[in-house]
Amino acid sequence: MSLKIVTIGGGSSYTPELVEGFIKRYHELPIEELWLVDCEAGKEKLEIVGNLAKRMVEKAGVPIKIFLTLNRREALKGADFVTTQMRVGLLDARVKDERIPLSHGLLGQETNGAGGLFKGLRTIPVILDICKDMEELCPNAWLINFTNPAGMVTEAVNRYSSIKRVIGLCNVPIDMHTAIANILNADKSKVKVTFGGLNHMVFATSVFLDGEDVTSQVLSKWGKQSMNNITGTEWNNAFVKELGVIPSPYQRYYFMAKETLEEAVKKYEENGTRAEKVKEMEEELFEMYKDTELKEKPKLLEKRGGAYYSDAACSLISSIYNDKGDIQVVNTVNRGALSDLDPDEVAEVSAVITKEGPIPITIGKLPKAVKGLVQQIKSFEVAACEAAVTGDYNKALLAMIINPLVASQRYGNIVLDELLEAHKEYLPNFFETRK
Incomplete structure (x- = not known):
């Protein structure tokens, strides 16, 4: 059986x-x-990336036909898999x-706090x-989403769409798995890590090396591990060990707020937010x-914060298509895996990947x-989804203020108003409901 795959956001720098x-x-x-x-x-970027994709396929000698549209x-007619890697409003958004929340002393970040909302x-x-x-056009296709905020987006599809073949992906567990293997000085394939939580609020709950539980060993050494887009203070080993689970780099925003x-704020004042650095890198790419x-993916791409997202998507698609039954970390319906979340809510969790989807x-x-x-962030995600669907100002205000990185009625209100105005072009439903 030959496959048709559609990538929406095909002009992304991650496409190679x-x-x-x-x-x-x-x-x-196949x-x-x-x-x-x-x-x-995104037309110009699509043509640039698309032509590179064609050169890559030609060099590899594989009969994949590349279409740009x-x-x-x-594109969607008869698709088997649809992947999404969009940035509505592009990097300027x-x-x-990042900058508007920071101007009021609140964290501005792509997937957390006011920016994530x-x-x-x-x-x-x-x-x-x-x-x-x-x-309408491909009702049996799988939707593989790695558009951020991946957990919130997957939650929205699950709640407000009839598409149930949806899986969200993130590269954070991949980076954490690699870091854990390095701590153990072991081959990654021999290290089994189980993850549970939410997107960008996930924890490694257990680590096994050759069948032996080595979780406590990793907990006591989890210090400098981070990602390209997250830097900062090292983890306090005593704190992590007492926490009992291994935090992701994104937990710095909460445990080192x-x-x-x-x-x-310092970077903002120096005009050096992450967004601006990414813009420079994008231009270079x-x-x-x-x-x-x-005719190949340049090494510079690996310095982007989302490096290995795309490879994770390819691996997931292959596992579904081939019914591999291997274990991958995905955003999917909880189904009781985490008893602290509702069964029908989306969690980021280790799952067995089959032709019927993740278990x-x-x-x-x-x-x-x-x-x-974790429960607070899930309540924020659910409120944000409802606000996005309804365009209701008060629901957006609720989502803004209950987020622990905002937690301010005064500044939450101000930042909400400023961001709504700044993104007016991309939020028509909010302004229609306020006429």
């Missing part, structure tokens, strides 16, 4: 990694057509998400429109992509020290 992943798996994933889709604003519905508000209506097209905010002699591994209860935070 996706193409590389499909090329190296062609022996087990893709006949790969459609790269983008919007008018701005017509989403044309991310700059606003607004990325969700812009993205969810677009994703749900894609789902409507899928319901003061330190990370101080660092972010696309200059490289234009080179007709380039979450039962973890049970999280430690009391982290349970409340």
Whole structure:
């Protein structure tokens, strides 16, 4: 059986990694057509990345046909898998998400706090429109989403769409697995790590090396581990050991809130937010992509915070297609895996991947020290989804203020108003409901 895969946001700088992943798996994933889709604003980038993709496929000698289009519905007809890697408003919107909250002393970040809320508000209506097209044009296709905030977006699809074949992906567990293997000085394939929580609020709950439980050993050594887009203070080993689960780099925003905010404000004042650095890197990448002699993914791409997202997507698609039954970390319906969340809520959890989709591994209860935070973030996600769908100002205000990185009526209100105005072009439902 030949496969048709559609990538929405095909002009993304991550697309070469996706193409590389499909090329190296062609022996087990016989893709006949790969459609790269983008919007008018992304047309130039789509052509640049698309031409690189064609060169990569030609060099590899695999018979994958690459199609470039701005017509989403044309692309979706008969698709087997649809991947989404969008940024509504492009990087300029991310700059606003970071800088506006920071101007009021609140953390501005792509997937957390006020910035994360607004990325969700812009993205969810677009994703749900894609789902409507899928319901009509490829109702049996799998939707593999790695558009951030991945957990919130997957929650919205699960709640407000009839598309149930949806899985969210994140590269954080992959990075953590690699870091854990390095701590143990062991081959990654021999290290089994179980994860549970939410997207960017996930914890490694157990670690086994060659069948032996080595969780406490990793807990006592978890210090410097971070990601390209998250820096800052090292973890206090005594704290992590008492916590009982291994935190992701994103938990710095919560367990080191003061330190990370101080660092972010300093960068903001120096005009050095992460968004602006990413813009510079994007420009450099696309200059490289234009080179007709380039026929492979450049190393610079690995310095982006989302490196290995795309490879994870390729691995997931292959596991579903081949009914592998291997274990991967995905955003999927909880189904009782984490007893601290409702069964029908989306969790980020280790799961067995089959042709019918993910089967979450039962973890049970999280430690009391982290349970409340996970539940608070889930309540924020659910409120944000409802706000995105309804365009209701008060629901957005609720989501803003209950987020622990905001937790201020005064500044939450101010930042909400400023971000709504800044992103007015991409939030029409909010302004329609306020007429």
